[in-house]
Amino acid sequence: MDVVALSRLQFGLTAMYHFLFVPLTLGLSVILAIMESIYVTTGRTIWRDMVKFWGLLFGINFAMGVATGITMEFQFGTNWAYYSHYVGDIFGAPLAIEGLMAFFLEATFVGLFFFGWERLTRVQHLAVTAFMALGTNLSALWILIANGWMQYPVGARFNLDTMRMEVSDFAAVLFNPVAQDKFVHTVSAGYVTGAMFVLSVSAYYLLRGRNRPLALRSMTVAASFGLASALSVVVLGDESGYTASANQKMKIAAIEAMWQTEPAPAPFTLVGLPDTEARETKYAIKIPWVLGLVATRSIDKPVAGIEELVGDARKRIASGLVAYRAMEELRTRRGDPVLTATFDAHVGDLGYALLLKRYMPTVTDATPAQIEAAAWDTVPAVLPLFWSFRFMVALGFYFIALFAAMFYLASSRRLERWRWLLWVCLWSLPLPWLAAEVGWYVAEGGRQPWTIDGVLPTFLSASSVSAADVWTSLAAFVVFYSALAVVEIYLMVRTIRRGPEDQPVPALSPRPAE
Amino acid sequence: MIDYEILRLLWWAVLGILLVGIAVMDGFDMGAAILLPLVGRSDMERRIVINTVGPVWEGNQVWLILGGGAIFAAWPPLYAVAFSGFYLAMLLLLCALILRPVGFKFRSKLEGTRWRGIWDTALFLGGLVPALVFGVAFGNVLQGVPFRLDETLRLSYAGTLLGLFNPFALLCGLVSVAMITMHGGAYLACKTEGQIRDRAQRLGSVAGLVMVVLFILGGIWAAKIDGYVVTQFGGVDAPSNPLTKEVARQAGALMLNYGSHPWIMLAPILGIAAGLVAVALMRARRGRGLAFIASALAIAGVIATAGVSLFPFLLPSSLDPKSSLTVWDASSSVTTLAIMTAVTVIFLPIVVIYTAWVYRVLRGPVTAEQIERDSHTAY
Numbered sequence: 001m002d003v004v005a006l007s008r009l010q011f012g013l014t015a016m017y018h019f020l021f022v023p024l025t026l027g028l029s030v031i032l033a034i035m036e037s038i039y040v041t042t043g044r045t046i047w048r049d050m051v052k053f054w055g056l057l058f059g060i061n062f063a064m065g066v067a068t069g070i071t072m073e074f075q076f077g078t079n080w081a082y083y084s085h086y087v088g089d090i091f092g093a094p095l096a097i098e099g100l101m102a103f104f105l106e107a108t109f110v111g112l113f114f115f116g117w118e119r120l121t122r123v124q125h126l127a128v129t130a131f132m133a134l135g136t137n138l139s140a141l142w143i144l145i146a147n148g149w150m151q152y153p154v155g156a157r158f159n160l161d162t163m164r165m166e167v168s169d170f171a172a173v174l175f176n177p178v179a180q181d182k183f184v185h186t187v188s189a190g191y192v193t194g195a196m197f198v199l200s201v202s203a204y205y206l207l208r209g210r211n212r213p214l215a216l217r218s219m220t221v222a223a224s225f226g227l228a229s230a231l232s233v234v235v236l237g238d239e240s241g242y243t244a245s246a247n248q249k250m251k252i253a254a255i256e257a258m259w260q261t262e263p264a265p266a267p268f269t270l271v272g273l274p275d276t277e278a279r280e281t282k283y284a285i286k287i288p289w290v291l292g293l294v295a296t297r298s299i300d301k302p303v304a305g306i307e308e309l310v311g312d313a314r315k316r317i318a319s320g321l322v323a324y325r326a327m328e329e330l331r332t333r334r335g336d337p338v339l340t341a342t343f344d345a346h347v348g349d350l351g352y353a354l355l356l357k358r359y360m361p362t363v364t365d366a367t368p369a370q371i372e373a374a375a376w377d378t379v380p381a382v383l384p385l386f387w388s389f390r391f392m393v394a395l396g397f398y399f400i401a402l403f404a405a406m407f408y409l410a411s412s413r414r415l416e417r418w419r420w421l422l423w424v425c426l427w428s429l430p431l432p433w434l435a436a437e438v439g440w441y442v443a444e445g446g447r448q449p450w451t452i453d454g455v456l457p458t459f460l461s462a463s464s465v466s467a468a469d470v471w472t473s474l475a476a477f478v479v480f481y482s483a484l485a486v487v488e489i490y491l492m493v494r495t496i497r498r499g500p501e502d503q504p505v506p507a508l509s510p511r512p513a514e
Numbered sequence: 515m516i517d518y519e520i521l522r523l524l525w526w527a528v529l530g531i532l533l534v535g536i537a538v539m540d541g542f543d544m545g546a547a548i549l550l551p552l553v554g555r556s557d558m559e560r561r562i563v564i565n566t567v568g569p570v571w572e573g574n575q576v577w578l579i580l581g582g583g584a585i586f587a588a589w590p591p592l593y594a595v596a597f598s599g600f601y602l603a604m605l606l607l608l609c610a611l612i613l614r615p616v617g618f619k620f621r622s623k624l625e626g627t628r629w630r631g632i633w634d635t636a637l638f639l640g641g642l643v644p645a646l647v648f649g650v651a652f653g654n655v656l657q658g659v660p661f662r663l664d665e666t667l668r669l670s671y672a673g674t675l676l677g678l679f680n681p682f683a684l685l686c687g688l689v690s691v692a693m694i695t696m697h698g699g700a701y702l703a704c705k706t707e708g709q710i711r712d713r714a715q716r717l718g719s720v721a722g723l724v725m726v727v728l729f730i731l732g733g734i735w736a737a738k739i740d741g742y743v744v745t746q747f748g749g750v751d752a753p754s755n756p757l758t759k760e761v762a763r764q765a766g767a768l769m770l771n772y773g774s775h776p777w778i779m780l781a782p783i784l785g786i787a788a789g790l791v792a793v794a795l796m797r798a799r800r801g802r803g804l805a806f807i808a809s810a811l812a813i814a815g816v817i818a819t820a821g822v823s824l825f826p827f828l829l830p831s832s833l834d835p836k837s838s839l840t841v842w843d844a845s846s847s848v849t850t851l852a853i854m855t856a857v858t859v860i861f862l863p864i865v866v867i868y869t870a871w872v873y874r875v876l877r878g879p880v881t882a883e884q885i886e887r888d889s890h891t892a893y
Contacts (some may be wrong), residue, residue: 100580121873
């Protein structure tokens with residue numbers, strides 16, 4: 001494998017690993033704040049014990065999130081140095097602001113959350129918890145502003161003098177519609193994860209017939225919070241689809257495996273087998289109108305298909321080549337007004353000319369066949385996107401159903417009514433993580449072949465390091481992270497088995513199975 | 515809009531402040547971790563040491579994360595070159611930094627001397643390795659680093675991991691380790707009692723003395739090595755393109771700024787004088803808070819010395835001096851610097867205020883009784 005492939009593999013693995021911890025931190029921090037609010041308003045100490053117990057699990061998870069998060073920040077520089085140079089002027093700012101505004105908040109107060117029970121008044125401690133939750137959520141906002149810009153790079157332009165993208169409208173970067181939708185979608189997914197975690201662990205206690213007061217109350221919180229969050233995930237996911245259809249047409253077309261532009265309103269392909277070679281989707285079962293309604297909020301606007309978008313890419317490559325030629329000539333004739341005007345007119349497509357570098361280092365010499373190949377390179381991997389997306393959406397609806405059922409039972413105080421449903425809750429534990437990881441694959445796999453959509457191809461973004469170096473780091477991460485995962489899971493399971501210490505811990509003999 | 519020149523100078527200063535922030539804030543918990551096996555003889559003593567930093571290390575670590583983010587935002591070429599050029603050293607640093615959080619969190623969750631012994635070693639390395647790598651990195655930056663930029667500003671790097679550990683860089687690494695150890699000692703003296711405090715003060719003062727001696731030695735050495743001078747450049751407000759200037763290599767160039775601006779001698783003088791004050795106070799077992807402040811000032815002096823000696827260079831290139839990154843050609847655009855300035859002016863004071871509040875709440879020494887009382891939440 002070359003450096004780019006290895007760096008992608010490493011970034012993908014470390015990011016997905018990091019995101020095992022992030023959603024739980026997002027969700028649990030808010031759940032802790034909710035539980036502690038109830039404690040402060042009612043004064044019932046069981047709610048304080050709940051905060052302490054779930055806080056213990058939160059802490060183990062939080063440490064791993066912090067530890068693996070540093071890797072993410074470093075990796076832009078270590079493995080994606082050209083990317084860092086090329087877009088650091090825009091991309092770096094939200095990362096720095098994230099540190100200043102969010103990380104300090106959550107990290108400074110998380111210590112006090114654990115160590116401050118004896119030193120703070122009730123209201124002060126609640127404020128600490130709330131600030132911690134606010135910090136974690138703000139950090140998600142800033143990182144998704146950065147990520148949203150990769151998907152939809154607004155408010156920036158290429159500067160010929162510095163050979164990089166520079167910010168032209170910071171407000172546009174901040175209020176990027178893609179970033180806003182992704183933020184709410186991602187944070188809600190985190191809440192679902194936190195709620196499912198609490199729901200499953202509580203179900204485990206109820207199935208064992210232990211810690212009932214804690215488990216029933218926790219489950220009630222989890223079911224109501226989870227239901228609201230699961231609804232929000234799907235609604236905002238739908239909103240993301242609408243935003244993406246306007247700004248990331250190719251991603252939508254690939255997710256839908258829609259090779260040709262369909263007459264409006266476009267149908268939604270429920271299932272099918274996309275065939276990249278034949279450029280068609282076999283055995284497709286289509287539901288009329290749905291895609292057109294979701295993607296365009298209309299019945300008369302068409303949704304562009306892959307072949308039409310490849311045609312657009314072909315045109316943009318041609319336009320990008322004009323910009324590239326002008327840029328080369330401007331090197332020797334700096335300031336020439338005609339060349340500058342030509343460059344300015346086509347600079348928006350410069351990234352498309354860069355796609356040719358894979359085939360021809362001097363891109364202006366590219367053959368028509370190479371241009372055709374580069375145009376087709378703009379299509380991401382259709383088959384895995386198609387199925388990942390459907391899997392994620394199915395899970396989203398499953399979460400709504402499960403949380404709705406539990407919410408109904410909680411509001412009629414019959415949470416233990418059906419034992420099998422408690423087992424379902426327990427075994428659903430890994431599903432939010434699965435949905436989140438698959439969701440990230442859809443978002444970032446669907447962005448390929450770009451690191452910055454339409455601006456910088458992935459294969460140009462990597463550092464000029466040796467493959468041996470990246471093999472070394474990749475191996476180190478795999479070994480190191482696996483060991484930590486074992487320790488983390490062991491400690492989590494152990495802490496859960498032990499349960500809240502203020503409760504009488506019954507012997508670990510499970511009830512006979514029914 | 516503020517002037518580009520002023521913004522660049524400002525962000526050069528912010529870079530320095532952040533590095534000092536990392537060394538002072540994250541430094542004291544790394545120093546405490548380095549001292550952990552030496553001042554903590556029994557398990558309870560070690561738990562006391564760990565719990566002095568337990569509630570605050572997460573906040574401290576943000577200084578480091580913010581440092582990375584701020585370099586990315588304000589000095590993108592520096593971020594790109596330093597992080598990818600020092601690839602394996604960064605990996606080493608990362609592994610050490612990952613060990614720290616899990617070490618704190620996991621160590622005391624289980625009984626058992628072997629389990630805790632492993633995490634004690636992890637914490638020790640988590641303090642030692644970053645201190646060493648940072649110092650060694652500074653040593654290499656002072657000498658120049660073998661990289662080159664092509665016309666699209668793509669970087670290639672010709673160094674190796676072992677090449678980083680050259681004699682001068684190792685000396686800088688030792689200065690850093692000694693400095694951080696001194697600082698950890700000064701912190702532990704404030705937050706512990708009895709024997710642990712005695713040991714921390716003794717070891718901290720020894721480390722401080724070593725730091726001062728090695729720092730002076732490094733200064734004498736640095737006067738003899740090759741430095742770099744800009745012979746021609748596009749101006750203090752020119753677009754950030756390093757290739758628009760000419761640079762010459764020149765022996766003793768690291769001392770030139772002291773000739774043209776003698777007042778910057780304050781930086782090394784502060785490093786030495788404050789270091790000696792910290793040593794004296796710790797030896798005399800007096801003024802513990804004062805010793806910590808003196809130690810922090812010494813750190814500021816040492817880091818500032820490196821910064822003002824290099825100025826206007828951020829990262830000179832030994833392979834292709836023209837590619838060197840300077841304050842005038844390696845920054846973000848004027849817009850980004852202005853935005854970052856506004857954000858910093860608003861949020862940094864807020865951070866300082868609530869951090870101070872948290873330290874106030876947590877004031878007072880950590881004792882064995884406290885740890886026994888909160889045994890399942892304490893580290």
